[in-house]
Amino acid sequence: MTADRLREYVGHETPTGDSQALNAFADRLLARYRELGGTARRVAAPTGDHIVADFPGRGPRAAEAPLLFLGHHDTVWPVGQLWDAMPWREQDGVIHGPGVFDMKGGLVVLETALEQVADLDHRPVRVVVVADEEIGSPSARDLVTAESAGVYAAFGLEPPHPNGDLKTSRWGSTRVRIEVTGREAHAALDPDSGVSAIDELVDQLILVRAVVSRYAEVLCNVGTITGGGRTNVVPGFAAADIGFRFVDPETERAVLDAVTGLEPVRANAEIQVRVMSNRPAWQPSPATDELLGKVIAAGRSVGQEVDGAAASGAADTNLTGWLGIPTLDGLGPLGQGAHAVHEQVIAASLAERADLVAAIITSL
Incomplete structure (x- = not known):
């Protein structure tokens, strides 16, 4: 089902700045997050609307500070790229297509994890999906700042390091x-x-x-x-x-x-x-090191070995890290070719990363 969902999302092309395409995709996300039990709203912006969704906690941890997950639904690819140069293709366990790696695969990972934790005890979850991340989130910076207030930790759904390690700081x-x-x-x-x-x-x-x-x-x-x-x-x-x-x-x-x-x-x-x-630069910190230790333990609880390392690329997690919030990025599926015509993800890693995110939500 994760691959089917990803194919649906990739089939709806969403280049940065195309407000009509982005807003139509935002409609899908709103419906999906509400279907998963969240309270979702759109935040209007001239170049494409952003999405904020809040999922209530369950059990004795329902009143704890939320976990924040950051994503984006814009891509670097123009409308028509899917048909002209990068058709959807799944072959030998690898999925190809515009946006599969950066970062509609990450959106699917989070949705799948939210399904898995629906009946389990966990702290609240907040999701922010922005529409202009690929050009630095100029219209979303204030939104990310506001929605970061009071969270326990922040996680980015961007692609990981090539070996699957998470990102612990960014230039x-x-x-x-x-x-x-x-x-x-x-x-x-x-x-x-x-x-x-x-x-x-x-x-x-x-x-x-x-x-x-x-x-x-x-x-x-x-x-x-x-x-x-x-x-x-x-x-x-x-x-x-x-x-x-x-x-x-x-x-x-x-x-x-x-x-x-x-x-x-x-x-x-x-x-x-x-x-x-x-x-702004997000630099290494003891708080992020401590968070990484907890995520490593969460990964081991589902049979996965993960670690972390610094990254040179920038994303919205730069802002939460700079604000002093314990932050990790790179929870998207494994793959390669961000912003390149050979963009691809390893199909099996969609479910594996969903298991990891679910373990994070229920254990932190």
């Missing part, structure tokens, strides 16, 4: 946009009256590289560049989106202060630097 991740306004002019007849926004942007990106080079553990990727239009026109506008990764908050602050403080190199050029989304 910080920030998206920055540099926009340059110049002045258009004829490139041959009147070039001196123009101000090239593209040339200014190139020089600004060189300055960004110089800032980054001062620090040993910063990743910087210029992901997109736009500007200009004709070779006979001095370009009047150019922009670049940059992704930064930081291992600690101090380095993050220093780099972002320098980048957001950039000044034009050319006279009459204008620069605007905007932080589009930010996930």
Whole structure:
């Protein structure tokens, strides 16, 4: 049944920013969580609605602080990817398709676990599923912060490490946009009256590289560049989106202060630097180590050996970890190929991870 549910979810494509597709999928999640006994609601956002569901505790632990599970229903794939390049395929125990690994498989794992614990004693469970995780959750950050208040621990349903280990910390991740306004002019007849926004942007990106080079553990990727239009026109506008990764908050602050403080190199050029989304660095902590020990014990209770290790990728668990909440991520199924055309999960790991999550819910 887990594979059938995953196929249904993958068949409903949900690219980030496609509010119509995301909201239709949110309808499915709302119905499913209510079917499982939760009180579910949607939180409206212009680029796609988020979902919050609360499942009551049972027995003597019903009044204890809840466990928080974080997920997302957006993917990096456009509508049509399922049919054009990544058709659903299950072969030799491996399931292929857009979003199976990141992270509709994780959503199915949680649903299956909630079914398993329906009649067992456990503390309450809260679920937050956001619609824009793949671009840094800019519209969901406040929601995740609010729903994290008072929880016992937070768990992410993102993919695990390749060997199945959970993620115990994450680098910080920030998206920055540099926009340059110049002045258009004829490139041959009147070039001196123009101000090239593209040339200014190139020089600004060189300055960004110089800032980054001062620090040993910063990743910087210029992901997109736009500007200009004709070779006979001095370009009047150019922009670049940059992704930064930081291992600690101090380095993050220093780099972002320098980048957001950039000044034009050319006279009459204008620069605007905007932080589009930010996930602070989630660093290792004794609280997370203690939580990992409890999860290791929960895993052994269902015949599984799990461990944990740091991760470089960012997710919504960055925020809960940064807030000081004991946090672990990587409870999704085993697989590979996140954001790649060979995206896949090991079919048997869907049930195995569900057993692990159920054990976590009933033992913590």
